[in-house]
Amino acid sequence: MKRLIALAASASLFGCASVMNDSTHPMKVETLTPEGKVVAGAECKLSNDYGAISVKSGETAQVRRSSKDMDITCTTQEQPDAQARAISRANAGMFGNIILGGGIGAIIDHNKGTAYTYPTWIQLIFGQSLVFDRGDEKEGAPVSGKKPEPVAAAK
Secondary structure, three states: OHHHHHHHHHHHHHOHHHHHOOOEEEEEEEEEOOOOOEOOOOEEEEEEOOEEEEEEOOOEEEEEOOOOOEEEEEEEOOEEEEEEEEEOEEOHHHHHHHHOOOHHHHHHHHHHOOOEEOOOEEEEEOOOEEEEEHHHOOOOOOEOOEOOOOOOOOO
16 A cells, blocks of 8 residues: 555656656658658658657657647658648646646646657648647557648638
8 A cells, every 4th residue: 555655656746657658759750642652751850849850751750749739841852742730639648647646747747748649650641731630540540631720810
């Protein structure tokens, strides 16, 4: 019983997601033509509030976790640019903080970004701008990209 109490206290002080998750996670980036043909080797730039990294399409990058969305642009000479936004969502570590009553841990993990995860497999389409939401992820399959919602004009 004492061990359980000590474990719960430790998790609430240090943050469950910080203990459970690295500051990065893998994201597979693929590119397709509008007809659905895979195009490997395109130059892709992934950026969020922690900086930018480059990866060739078809490869898996280690992306920095963040509560902020990630912008992605893939380019190749043969196709118009492929653009995307990857939506970050809270992961199990954040919920662990809430369940164990780790308010301090939740704040720490939110600020460090370790409580969040991007989609782990996306397929951008050249000539399109898509949104990939982590909430739509199904294990073993790429997340389906959606057209961005139109922004309402300010009155």
